[in-house]
Amino acid sequence: MTVSSSAPMAPATLAGQVAVVTGGARGIGLGIAQRLAAQGCRVAVWDLQPDALQGSGYAPELALRVDVGSSASVQAAAAETEKSLGPIGILVNNAGINGPVKPVAEYSDEDWARVIQVDLTAVFYCCRAVTPGMQRRGHGRVVNVASIAGKEGMGGIAAYSAAKAGVIGFTKALAKELVGSGVMVNAIAPVITETDLFREMTPEHIAGAKAKIPLGRFLQVSEIAAMVAFIAGPDCSFTTGFTFDLSGGRATY
Numbered sequence: 162m163t164v165s166s167s168a169p170m171a172p173a174t175l176a177g178q179v180a181v182v183t184g185g186a187r188g189i190g191l192g193i194a195q196r197l198a199a200q201g202c203r204v205a206v207w208d209l210q211p212d213a214l215q216g217s218g219y220a221p222e223l224a225l226r227v228d229v230g231s232s233a234s235v236q237a238a239a240a241e242t243e244k245s246l247g248p249i250g251i252l253v254n255n256a257g258i259n260g261p262v263k264p265v266a267e268y269s270d271e272d273w274a275r276v277i278q279v280d281l282t283a284v285f286y287c288c289r290a291v292t293p294g295m296q297r298r299g300h301g302r303v304v305n306v307a308s309i310a311g312k313e314g315m316g317g318i319a320a321y322s323a324a325k326a327g328v329i330g331f332t333k334a335l336a337k338e339l340v341g342s343g344v345m346v347n348a349i350a351p352v353i354t355e356t357d358l359f360r361e362m363t364p365e366h367i368a369g370a371k372a373k374i375p376l377g378r379f380l381q382v383s384e385i386a387a388m389v390a391f392i393a394g395p396d397c398s399f400t401t402g403f404t405f406d407l408s409g410g411r412a413t414y
């Protein structure tokens with residue numbers, strides 16, 4: 162039996178695809194960028210501090226200074242990336258900030274707004290800038306980096322928890338808008354991972370987070386990168402709107 166379709170063929174491999182990784186200059190994003198590059202992607206890193214790449218031993222094909230919390234900055238970066246590297250096939254919305262660890266009663270308007278802007282609104286800006294082109298071409302993969310905090314909610318980081326829960330909801334909604342277009346939109350929800358984000362957290366917060374992971378250790382950046390490479394790749398062909406867990410057995414829902 163033959164199955165005919167008027168939809169364009171999806172790429173059979175990651176090789177040659179243009180992948181944007183926001184916040185890819187260090188930490189988890191750097192690991193994702195390196196992994197996608199190792200599988201043949203032409204990677205563009207969009208980061209507030211692209212200079213952080215120096216000394217990492219990794220040079221992406223393109224590194225742009227971008228504030229993902231600025232609509233204009235994101236639109237300019239999308240245009241420059243497509244001009245330099247060609248159509249964007251993969252978008253990894255990874256840039257994020259933790260914000261201060263404080264109870265809601267002590268949280269300032271400014272801190273709340275900054276966390277929501279960088280962790281949630283930026284995901285909307287990047288998807289709005291990039292997915293219409295994917296839709297026109299009939300293929301694309303979006304991977305949004307949420308967090309276990311977005312599934313469970315964590316005291317002391319209510320703004321972060323709310324933003325990441327928003328990312329999960331946004332991922333479901335956009336996936337439904339684009340379903341059938343060849344553009345898959347998924348998220349990941351990692352538990353605590355040892356990166357520079359630790360600098361903004363108290364030792365008590367870090368110890369408490371580790372104690373909640375049944376596997377009894379922190380998640381490795383390479384494990385996140387491997388999952389992102391799968392979600393962004395051709396083998397993830399029947400899943401959209403889903404949040405993939407990286408929780409060491411903690412979240413089984």
Ligand SMILES: NC(=O)c1ccc[n+]([C@@H]2O[C@H](COP(=O)([O-])OP(=O)(O)OC[C@H]3O[C@@H](n4cnc5c(N)ncnc54)[C@H](O)[C@@H]3O)[C@@H](O)[C@H]2O)c1
Pocket residue numbers: 183184185186187188189190207208209210213227228229230255256257258259279306307308309350351352353354355356357358359
């Ligand atoms: N580290 C963890 O334990 C953990 C757990 C779950 C989810 N996450 C999520 O993973 C992502 C990466 O976290 P990380 O630990 O690698 O953080 P990190 O602080 O090590 O790196 C974040 C990167 O994002 C960039 N960035 C920050 N604000 C930006 C902006 N406005 N525009 C562009 N770039 C910006 C930074 O310059 C940096 O390069 C975040 O979305 C974070 O919420 C982290």
